[in-house]
Amino acid sequence: MEEPHTLDFNSIEEFLDYLPAEELAIVLFLRKIILECMPDCKEKLAHNVPFYYRHSRICYIWPASIPWGKVEKGVAIGFCKNSSFRDETFETSIFTSNTLFSSIEAIDVVSLKQQINEAILIDEQIVKARRRRIQ
Secondary structure, three states: OOOHHHOOOOOHHHHHHHOOHHHHHHHHHHHHHHHHHOOOOEEEEEOOEEEEEOOOEEEEEEEOOOHHHOOOOOEEEEEOOOHHHHOOOOOOOOOOEEEEEOOHHHOOHHHHHHHHHHHHHHHHHHHHHHHHHHO
16 A cells, blocks of 8 residues: 555555455445436546546545545545535535445445435535525
């Protein structure tokens, strides 16, 4: 494994190729769920991990092998906004929560899809609020 400061992936494929098999399986499973829930999202690397965007950052997948994410083991899925972002004046972009998975079997797919759909609704509400302020 490379030193943390030397990691610099140019594509999602490079990121995936870097992962150990057990993390790769979890990442691919989480990625599939995200893309099923948000087929119109953009997938881009940020901090050398995949982030998923619509109007703004929705969520990310952070495996433990990317050391500066403070994930000690397994793979985390994190959400960039929560219900506090529904307040039109709350605009900071912080990472509000993440859930760590050590196996595919540990993933509650129904619950995860609900979280993703909630994050999509929050993203839509933020955009609508910004449009109202502009008008």
